[in-house]
Amino acid sequence: MSTAFVVPDITCIYSTIEDLLYMSESQSLINTSFGIDEDEGEFIKFNFQLKHGSATVTIYEDNGSFLYIDRNGEDSDCTGFDRTDFTSTSGSFYQAFKGILSLDRQQASTAKITNTSVDRASFGLAEVN
Numbered sequence: 001m002s003t004a005f006v007v008p009d010i011t012c013i014y015s016t017i018e019d020l021l022y023m024s025e026s027q028s029l030i031n032t033s034f035g036i037d038e039d040e041g042e043f044i045k046f047n048f049q050l051k052h053g054s055a056t057v058t059i060y061e062d063n064g065s066f067l068y069i070d071r072n073g074e075d076s077d078c079t080g081f082d083r084t085d086f087t088s089t090s091g092s093f094y095q096a097f098k099g100i101l102s103l104d105r106q107q108a109s110t111a112k113i114t115n116t117s118v119d120r121a122s123f124g125l126a127e128v129n
Contacts, residue, residue: 013057013059014030014032017057017097020097020101028048028049028050032044042060043058043060045058045059050104051105051108052071052108053069054068054069057097063082064082065079065081068100068103070107076103077099077100077103080092081096
């Protein structure tokens with residue numbers, strides 16, 4: 001890997017994710033991976049579960065993004081950030097992470113209601129035509 005990634009920045013990002021997961025009461029492990037995309041850009045990726053979905057943080061040399069995946073496995077939101085200041089609570093990384101956590105909380109109130117014969121039958125209810 002090249003020297004594009006600065007260890008203190010990556011450590012700060014990882015620690016911030018851990019802290020915010022702890023505050024959001026999510027007991028999730030953070031999976032870390034490294035790679036090169038189709039444009040030969042090197043990245044570090046952090047994957048973790050939230051209460052109602054999962055998130056992936058991909059960090060490149062000078063920017064990054066959060067991808068939120070809802071409980072149905074659909075990509076719901078992708079929020080970018082720059083690498084200027086990871087330690088600032090007013091920085092784009094922290095704000096993007098707060099946006100993903102907010103989106104995850106909203107998923108709790110948007111539970112899908114299915115009215116299929118299988119669902120009704122599993123509760124001993126008659127089918128509705």
